[in-house]
Amino acid sequence: TLLVSRYRLPIVYQIGLMVLVLASIVSSVTTSSFIRSFFDVLQLSFVVAILPIVFATFARSERTINLLAWSYVAGHCASVLYGVAHGPVYGNRYQGLTHHPNAFSEVGLMSFALCLYLFNRRPGRLYRLVVLGAIALSVASVLMSGSRAATVVVAVLIMMIPVVERSAVSAFLVSALG
Numbered sequence: 001t002l003l004v005s006r007y008r009l010p011i012v013y014q015i016g017l018m019v020l021v022l023a024s025i026v027s028s029v030t031t032s033s034f035i036r037s038f039f040d041v042l043q044l045s046f047v048v049a050i051l052p053i054v055f056a057t058f059a060r061s062e063r064t065i066n067l068l069a070w071s072y073v074a075g076h077c078a079s080v081l082y083g084v085a086h087g088p089v090y091g092n093r094y095q096g097l098t099h100h101p102n103a104f105s106e107v108g109l110m111s112f113a114l115c116l117y118l119f120n121r122r123p124g125r126l127y128r129l130v131v132l133g134a135i136a137l138s139v140a141s142v143l144m145s146g147s148r149a150a151t152v153v154v155a156v157l158i159m160m161i162p163v164v165e166r167s168a169v170s171a172f173l174v175s176a177l178g
Helices: 011-029 034-058 062-086 101-118 125-145 148-165 168-177
Strands: none
Touching (some): 125 148
C-alpha cells in the first residue's frame, strides 16, 4: 500500500519537510559526531514525515485514523508509566522507553497533538476524561524529559487552541491559564 498509494499531502507541508530534512542532513554532515547526528535526523524524519504519511496512507476512514492515533497515544502512555517506575536516567531527566530524554519529549509532543485531535472525535464525558488523562500524561512527559524547546512547543500549541477552535470559551480558559 505504501509503494502504490498516491499521497495527497499539502504542498506547503512537502516544502517544509524538504527544507527541514535537507537542513538537518547538512548540519549532520558538518558536525564532529556524524553518526549520532544522522541517527537523530532519521528519528526526526520518522516523526514529522513517515508517521503522517503512514496515517494518510492507511487511514481510509475516520475510524482507522482514530485507531492509529489511539495506538500511538497508548504506546506513549506506557512509556511514561515505565519512565516513572524506573526514575530519571541522569540530571533528573526521564526517558521512558526511548533512547534519550529529548526523544521522550518529541514523542510526548506528538502524543499531545494527537490527543488534541482526538478530544472532539466522540461525545461523552468518560471519553473526554480519558483523553484529558492522556493529555496530562503527554504534558507531564515533556516536563519530565527536561526539554526546554518541547515545553515551549506545548505552550504554543495550547495558545493556538482558541485560534483553531474559534471558541470564546477556550480563549478565556487559555487566557486564565496564562
